[in-house]
Amino acid sequence: MKKYFLVLLLILCNTWAFSQNTLSLIIKDSENRMPLIGATASVKGTTIGASANASGALELKGIPDGQQVIRFSYVGYQDRQETLTFPLAQTTPLIILLERSGEELEEVVISTMRSSRTIEDIPTRMEAITLEELGEKGNMKPGDIRMLLSESTGIQTQQTSAISANANIRIQGLDGRYTQILQDGFPLYSGFSSGLSIMQIPPLNLYQVEVIKGSSSTLYGGGAIAGLVNLITKKPTEEGELSFMANATSAGGLDLSSFYGKKFGKFGVTLFASRNTNKAYDPADIGLSAIPEFERYTVNPKLYFYPTESTHLSLGVNASQEERLGGDLRYIDGEKESNYYFELNNTRRLSTQFNIEHRLSDAAILSVKNSFSFYDRDIAVPGYAFEGGQFSSFSEAAYSLNRDKHEWVLGANLWTDKFREQNAGAVGARDYENTTAGIFAQNTFTPVDWFVLETGLRTDLVTPAPANKSKGLFLLPRLSALFRITDNLTSRVGGGMGYKTPTIFTQEAENVTFRNILPLNTSQAAAETSIGGNADINFNTLIGEKISFSINHMFFYTYLNNPLILSLRPDNLYEFRNASGYIDTKGVETNIKFGYEWVKLLLGYTYTDARQHYNGKVTGMPLTPKHRVNNVLMLEKEDNFRVGLEAYYFSPQRLSDGSKGRDYWINGVMIEKMFPKFSLFLNFENIFDTRQSKFDSIYSGNITDPVFNEIYAPVDGRVINGGIKLDLF
Template identity: 75%
Template sequence: MKRYLIVVLLLVLSNTIAFSQNTFKVLIRDSKTNAPLVGATAAVYNTAIGASSGASGELELRNIPDGTHIIRFGFVGYEDKVDTLRFPLAQDAPLVILLAPGGEELEEVVVTTTRSSRTIENIPTRVEAITLEELGEKGNMKPGDIRMLLNESTGIQTQQTSATSANANIRIQGLDGRYTQLLQDGFPLYAGFSSGLSIMQIPPLNLYQVEVIKGSSSTLYGGGAIAGLVNLITKKPTEEGELRLMANVTSANGLDLSGFYGKKFGRFGVTVFASRNTNQAYDPAGIGFSAIPDLERYTANPTLYYYPSDHTTVSLGVNASREERLGGDMRYMDGNEGDFYFEQNNSKRLSTQFNLTHRLSDHAQLSVKNSISLFNREIAVPYYDFRGKQTASFSEVAYSLTKERLDWVIGANLWTDKFTEQHADAVGARDYENTIIGAFAQNTFTPVAWLVLESGLRADYVTPAPANKTKGLFLLPRVSALFHISDRFTSRIGGGMGYKTPTIFTQEAENITFRNILPLDISQTKAETSLGGNADINYNTLIGENVTFSLNHMFFYTRLSDPLVLTLRPDNLYAFRNASGYVDTKGVETNLKLGYAWAKLFLGYTYTDARQHYNDAVADMPLTPKHRVNTVLMLEKEDNFRIGLEAYYFSRQRLSDGTRGRDYWINGVMVEKMFEKFSLFINFENIFDTRQSKFGSIYSGSMRNPQFSEIYAPVDGRVINGGIKLNIL
């Protein structure tokens, strides 16, 4: 009898326990957009009960005992939310939990290049943002300039233009560097005579974000953005203040010192960036010519901010730099006397940036911009010297209106560009003076929740007018659309037109140091015009409960009409002429990202089919690899350590003489250890010492009169660098 009583009591007790277990259903959404958050978590304090949300943002917590419990809800990049609930609940329907984006994470997705108040996920124009964290990683690898952070993006190549002085420019989707606009905070400071040095003269420490638009982006920034644009966003002053110092040394005899300070003081604020970058001439191949030149550069960029009211911000900045760059025969740079080859680049830059923004209401804003740039440069080689002064200005007034479903940006700007050659030789001075008056309008409209449309029109009037039938007037329409197919699947499509005014400052002219090039008559030369578009698909999801997965696949096409080429005449002089034909570039870019705990894997592939269609003949565009592969494995524990493993593949490239270069891999390893107020880093760049000099001689002829081959692979080989970063504030 006692045995039966025990069984009955156990049955009653188990039944009671079973009925005291509760199931809790939750829908976790973004508080701003109401979009479901895939992979959000919920956990009951002091228990092992937890779960993560699926594709619809829904999760289920089971076996919660009766009583009062504290539950924490969280998602990466969002503020945690804690609720106290008493079980059993009075309702059976799923409870909706809204999480607010975290402040730091929210700032990373705000872009300024499109001048829209929308988030990057809700903009029809495809924008790639290299955020502060990524800039820190790339800054460890190349603290002296921005080549590294650009070259490691799919579809972007930094093309070296000089074998001995390391000049380089940007190529996007196979198009020459002169078709890419390089901006700083929306100001066009790097163009014309400075383009062959620009990316080599911009240290990254004071950058907050880099925004890249691939394809025609002419509506807001003018016709020159045929291949795309790169906007360098600098840091702004904060209430907390920031003081960072960085020192870096390299195995290639380089030293980089830089510092940034920024802080608000009531109605005023200030940022100051300064750097000193030096390098001794370096010849890793032992061939007697420098792969890295002798270099000394000083840069200063102070900016003063004034906040007269909560609605108005005024800033005035100065960008100043001086650089002496000398490459060539190592004996010449060692101070030996004799008839040696050398290539010297000395430059000075001084520019101002004035910016005023005034919020007229909660929905409207007025902005006024102005910059004045002075750039002096001298290029010297044996028996020849080319020097000149470029003076440019940019002024703009823009009005923006932001509504719930409709955004407008309307404005006008004025560009002036004047170049004066000093000590011109027998071919005559290559002076020019251009003025461009432009007006633009851009509209972003959300007719339904799943569709966002963006359209723009720009009208530019160029004087003196090129030889196009338009007589100096260029109309540049652009349109794009964003489709929200599902919570995990979106797609963009867009296209537009662009133009480029004729100029002598091209890569071909830079390669021969502008020697024997005749002056360009703009009235007899057509502006290059373009038509292009791209389309992409984006997919992101959660694999299991812990692995994040995202995929972006883009198709692109650009056709460039009346391309300007440098031709050799029978009298051995060079002249710029519009080619009979066109250039087109098409291809795909694929980016895949996987994340698990503190490990992230990035895989990228670029296929570029860029061709010249001249005089009924078709040839591949020189110095453009058809296939590129990017692989990066990043192991990172926040505020503790960072390890990066990289491998990049470049397929064979056609050279101008019709031959093809070798394909090659570049591999690197970067390690950084963080402490409370400082971090130590070391980077092994090109660890297996890939060099073009290993594939064959990089020059022909004698050392006194060398004819250098086109540079399609690294010439500096393996470089190890390391240093310290101090975070004082």
């Protein structure tokens, strides 16, 4: 009897063992057949499930016999279900193709690093503001790019004038002059033209904005000590685009923008045009403008030519003109006979961009680009005027080679920058002329799937040579590495060196409208030099079957030597000199993102510890909040509606006199409803009317001769704007 029982038990065990099946799968994108790393498969009604590896492969083990429903899913792709009968006759892995969902953005391909890699595969830590995000931020501030930059962790747009709304970009606590702003890789916004640059660039013709935080010297020169912002404009497409935007604000603003782009066989064209105006606006009722009166016109036509499949040419012109008047409302309203305070800024900008790319083979590309820029600006305050013109050029030739394990970028470029002051006063003309010739090499090496190394080396020759470089020679190495620790966990580490040649165009000089500033003696002024680095860790996964989760945490540090400062002499004249000491800035940035169907929650935190080490004393960097918190909740259904809720916290900021401003929150609500050919939007910016004039003063002294305090909080308060966007084809 015992013998029969053992035989029966053995048969049952064998039956149970054979009823446990294994299913091998490879999950890929239905369009490009690329493996979907992290895609999941699960057996419905059981706890059996697995995630795909770097090859898109996975195994489901322990599947019972009979009909089973297998569910396949991946963030941004349509779920798929297959009913299979086990055991399967097929022994080779099943290929499962998933289709992108309608709400999925295309892969983010980065052009700033001269590579065709996606943002996930580049060793240099990059951030991209994509077309969808540009649409959201464009609803909030259609007239300029200040909004879309200021709401990123680690980036602050610092208002520098209480009545003219001038502002600059500060990355990781460093002054705006250490950030390079490019348009399609061309350095069009530097030197004299940087003072109002972010206030004069509308966003409607932008396709993507790419941001590098920290030194990025190899391809674009040493000026990008704090970071780099590359504004990528839209290109013509076969289907074409014709769009218009009209926006009005409760502060008296009106923005009208249009964009057209289309390919016609071997030719293509894009055309962007805008008119942006605002009346003087004084929400605090103190008699001074928080938003100045201004009128700006911008036009940017660009012609593309494709003579062969291997050769592409483009030629563009960027022209703008603006008149900006801030100050006492009585003066702005036309009472010119009295001694009222005002700030007048009239600017004219004209630049050309030429680019030719020729594909020598499937792996090699030769490119040549050139730009000429002219920028003219008149600044006037009571009793003083500063006028001048900046002429600059940029030329580059580069060769790119893409092999299986190596990518090379080799090239040389030449900058020229000349400024001429008109009607110079008693201190003399602040003219200058700089030339920078550079050669560079960048290599991206992928020895194994889990590791990518990017190295770069640049050599610049600057004339006239700064005081600390007798021959004007700068050697700038850079290194970045990407580690794929698991399918869901990656890390980047990188660092490099940078420099900034001395000029009079700093924020301190802007604050005094260049009055009583002595000409800069280049032979006695040293170049500012830097070394810095960052490291981050990025993790993404699915919580359950529907909720996507990602977190990125970054550490950064920058050491800046020989900072150029403006000092007041006993004779009440200002002169530039290099400080006896250095600046260092360190901190962390954390970005967390949750996604559930059409709901996204983004949380961000920035800690910045920026310090000045001058003459043996250590002080905090003025106008730099140590703590900043970003909270954004976005509800969005493709081609239907979009609702955004925002809340930003700024901790108390140290002011130049050693005192502190108070902390504050800024909150906003944005609503957009889409229709087949148009959409309507309404935005409540700073909905609870946070204003510095509510809890601190804007100026001291008499209103006819005000001494303005530093601006650390909004001065324009609550502004409601709304409008219409048309997309005709």
